[in-house]
Amino acid sequence: MTIKQISELLEATIVCGEDRKEHKIEMAFASDLMSDVLTLSDNNVMLITGLSNMQALRTAEMAEIPAIIFARNKKISEEMKELAIENDIIVLECRFSVFKVSGMLFNNGISPVF
Amino acid sequence: MHFEYQIEGGNFTRAGFASSEIKKMMKQLNVDMGVIKRTVVSTYEAEVNVVAHAFSGTIYVDLDEEKIVIQLQDQGPGIPDIDQAMKEGFSTASSAVREMGFGAGMGLPNIKRNADDFQITSEVNKGTNVKITMFFNK
Ligand SMILES: Nc1ncnc2c1ncn2[C@@H]1O[C@H](COP(=O)(O)OP(=O)(O)O)[C@@H](O)[C@H]1O
Numbered sequence: 001m002t003i004k005q006i007s008e009l010l011e012a013t014i015v016c017g018e019d020r021k022e023h024k025i026e027m028a029f030a031s032d033l034m035s036d037v038l039t040l041s042d043n044n045v046m047l048i049t050g051l052s053n054m055q056a057l058r059t060a061e062m063a064e065i066p067a068i069i070f071a072r073n074k075k076i077s078e079e080m081k082e083l084a085i086e087n088d089i090i091v092l093e094c095r096f097s098v099f100k101v102s103g104m105l106f107n108n109g110i111s112p113v114f
Numbered sequence: 115m116h117f118e119y120q121i122e123g124g125n126f127t128r129a130g131f132a133s134s135e136i137k138k139m140m141k142q143l144n145v146d147m148g149v150i151k152r153t154v155v156s157t158y159e160a161e162v163n164v165v166a167h168a169f170s171g172t173i174y175v176d177l178d179e180e181k182i183v184i185q186l187q188d189q190g191p192g193i194p195d196i197d198q199a200m201k202e203g204f205s206t207a208s209s210a211v212r213e214m215g216f217g218a219g220m221g222l223p224n225i226k227r228n229a230d231d232f233q234i235t236s237e238v239n240k241g242t243n244v245k246i247t248m249f250f251n252k
């Protein structure tokens with residue numbers, strides 16, 4: 001799915017990376033534990049999280065994660081936005097729960113990492 | 115090439131700054147992306163450990179054509195039992211650290227898994243030294 005399709009499906013707002021709406025995502029991983037995310041060896045995995053802090057973005061940067069969905073209506077700060085822009089990370093904000101976001105993406109063909 | 119970065123204990127907003135700089139530098143040198151990822155994931159977990167568990171620290175980075183050596187030296191409580199600390203799931207992290215998305219006892223094992231060479235030494239009430247070596251062409 002493209003970021004555009006994902007944002008429409010989840011009624012999510014693209015906060016950063018509006019210019020990369022056509023970026024394709026095939027796999028996703030849901031976690032609030034950044035140490036878990038840092039064990040993933042796959043690249044191009046989208047992160048679904050309810051943890052809205054600088055470490056989520058730093059983790060994405062280190063783990064080559066191209067896009068993050070902040071679920072549970074979490075909003076990102078200006079500082080986080082700057083870090084996302086600096087590292088070309090696409091950020092979506094969504095009011096649905098992590099479970100609902102994951103279920104909807106799964107039903108639409110996004111694969112789990114394991 | 116030699117670089118140094120300071121780490122401030124407890125400063126979670128800044129945690130990852132040094133790892134980010136190292137990543138940018140390695141990208142500029144056209145190091146293989148897989149090697150970069152393993153390097154910065156390891157360095158980042160080690161950097162977070164200094165922020166989470168120690169008072170302050172310094173990262174020393176030495177780089178030549180064949181390898182990058184990253185040493186994190188901190189002033190802090192040290193680790194009384196390194197074998198125990200290396201076990202997956204062992205953690206003394208505070209709830210504040212867990213709220214940041216860390217503190218599941220997965221950092222050190224993950225560093226060991228990713229690094230080509232990993233050394234850790236520690237002295238209680240003094241501090242901890244972590245050394246990560248990565249080779250570029252293997
Ligand atoms: N730099 C350090 N200074 C003091 N203790 C440390 C340091 N790094 C790791 N430790 C100890 O080792 C444990 C395990 O570390 P780690 O595997 O990274 O898990 P976590 O940081 O999630 O607790 C920590 O909980 C802590 O007790």
Ligand SMILES: [Mg+2]
Pocket residue numbers: 159162163166216217220221222
């Ligand atoms: Mg740790």
